[in-house]
Amino acid sequence: MALRMYLPPKTEEDILEIENALDGSFDKTEIVKMAIHNFKQQIYSSKNIVIPKISNWSIKKNSLNDQSWQSYFKHIDEILDSKPTIPAISNEQLDDLIYG
């Protein structure tokens, strides 16, 4: 429940919860507070991280009729258009990319 608030929100209620938590009015058990603290330390230690606002999320009804993976792959390729393939990175590099 608690960490959910630092993850991409789905509803306006989620946004309100995030705001309340950031205002310090969040009341949960000690262990959950510790989880939040640990998680925040990692998340906010990166200068690159900005929590996306709900208005920026393009959540809408999916137009896929054929729900096979092949159809989904094609759909994602269309979204990515002609984006070139990029070199794969190690897990350590991925951590750096995410957590800075």
Next chain:
Amino acid sequence: MAKALVDTNILYDFFAKTTLNSEAKKILESLQTVVISQAVIYELVTGLKNILGSSLTSRLIGEIYSIDNQSDQFKILRIEEKDEKLALEIMAKYDSNNPKKDYTMVDALLIAQAQSYNLQLFTTDERMTHFNQNLAKIVKPY
């Protein structure tokens, strides 16, 4: 295989279209349902945003949420309080044996969720296998 928890690294290879994209596709294709932790969604957003930019990343993640509501291909796993508690217990035990702490809170959460929901965890991160294998079945596909 019916369904499994899939780590950020595999989804990153797929959505960021890395040179391991086809390997990532094979993993997704082998599963009827790809279960994605909310914690992984957060990591994926941040990782992809740095590569693809905010707009494209929002669209891709929006597609996951959209499909989560309509089919079995993607299911987003909410983080419950019991998952957090278990993750903290795992971290506490792991820390006493591993002062390097070469993991993130999200790694511990994934192990906890894999155990709680009896799911295999697909990851390319060798470090995940350092956790006690009795906690969760970890598969390193490539």
